[in-house]
Amino acid sequence: MRDFRPALAFPALTPWFDAVAKVAIRDDVLKRRLSALLPLEPGQSVLDVGCGTGTLLLHLHERQPQARLFGVDADPVALAIAEQKGRRAGVAWSLTRASATELPFPDGQFEVVVTSLVFHHLTTPQKQRALREIRRVLNPRGRLLLADYGAPQTWLEALAFLPVRLFDGFDVTEANVQGQLPDQMRQSGFATVECRAELPTAFGYITAWQAQPAPPAEPMPA
Ligand SMILES: C[S@@+](CC[C@H](N)C(=O)[O-])C[C@H]1O[C@@H](n2cnc3c(N)ncnc32)[C@H](O)[C@@H]1O
Numbered sequence: 001m002r003d004f005r006p007a008l009a010f011p012a013l014t015p016w017f018d019a020v021a022k023v024a025i026r027d028d029v030l031k032r033r034l035s036a037l038l039p040l041e042p043g044q045s046v047l048d049v050g051c052g053t054g055t056l057l058l059h060l061h062e063r064q065p066q067a068r069l070f071g072v073d074a075d076p077v078a079l080a081i082a083e084q085k086g087r088r089a090g091v092a093w094s095l096t097r098a099s100a101t102e103l104p105f106p107d108g109q110f111e112v113v114v115t116s117l118v119f120h121h122l123t124t125p126q127k128q129r130a131l132r133e134i135r136r137v138l139n140p141r142g143r144l145l146l147a148d149y150g151a152p153q154t155w156l157e158a159l160a161f162l163p164v165r166l167f168d169g170f171d172v173t174e175a176n177v178q179g180q181l182p183d184q185m186r187q188s189g190f191a192t193v194e195c196r197a198e199l200p201t202a203f204g205y206i207t208a209w210q211a212q213p214a215p216p217a218e219p220m221p222a
Contacts, residue, residue, distance in 0.1 A: 004074035004099065005121040007052050009167045014077040018053050025201040027055060034116060034147055035059035037196050037208055042066035044111040049100045049134060050074075050118030054082030054093075060114070061091045069093035070110070072103060100130035105137045113138055116147040117206070119181060120164065120173045127175060131188035140213050144190065150198065150207035151179030161204040185211045 007017040021027035034056060040046065044067050048057050051071030061069060071093060073079050079095050086093050098104050100118060113134050119127055134144055152158040158177070165173045175181060182193045191214035198205045 005168055006075050007078055014075060030199055031056045031059045033197060033199055034208055035063050038112055038145055040064035040067050045109060046112040047110045049113060049115040051082060052078045054085045056114060056116050057093055058089060071095045072098040074099050101126050101133060103133045103137050107136050108139045109137050111139050111142045114145045119148040120168060120176050123172055124175055127184055128188060131185060135189040135213055138213055144211045145208060147206055147208040149176045150205050151177055152204055157204045164203050182209060189214050
């Protein structure tokens with residue numbers, strides 16, 4: 001599986017992701033705020049798509065220690081760091097190397113799917129495939145929380161986002177800049193897509209959208 005962009009664009013930089021994110025996007029504050037957005041109940045199954053080094057999973061565990069946590073990421077180096085952090089914190093979660101576009105889980109397994117800062121690493125076809133996969137593995141009454149850079153509203157915000165575009169790529173960040181992520185969610189079978197938070201970082205606002213699967217279409221009257 002070589003078709004993915006690592007957390008900091010170059011594989012050799014992945015071990016530095018936590019340190020860089022802590023300073024550049026105040027990662028601990030960000031992940032605490034994201035984890036607070038979801039009602040989590042004991043026994044619920046929660047999947048983090050593109051879990052990286054496991055920081056959001058750790059915050060989700062703090063919020064609801066009895067949730068069953070799963071993470072997938074394409075990068076084995078990030079997953080090894082997450083495994084280590086989980087062991088240190090004494091958390092039993094299940095991490096798997098897999099692509100967001102091909103989730104190794106049966107239909108409807110999860111009550112909650114979260115994904116943070118992954119979609120600006122995916123091309124438009126990958127975004128669409130990943131959303132369809134997330135929709136498939138979500139319980140029909142489940143929730144998706146997707147956090148990623150929103151469309152810059154001013155030229156100053158566009159300028160602040162430029163380093164991310166230069167680093168991660170103009171192709172994969174275009175849908176963010178155009179504000180297309182909510183529409184892509186709707187087109188992939190989600191309804192009630194709502195903005196739950198806009199979190200400021202040095203590179204612009206990270207928007208957290210919550211979405212629920214659209215109910216199945218009514219059969220056409222005969
Ligand atoms: C910026 S990091 C964010 C990591 C983590 N979600 C967080 O918020 O700290 C982006 C992550 O997406 C992962 N990724 C990129 N493309 C992927 C794909 N196609 N499938 C699964 N993971 C992917 C990268 O390996 C990396 O860990």
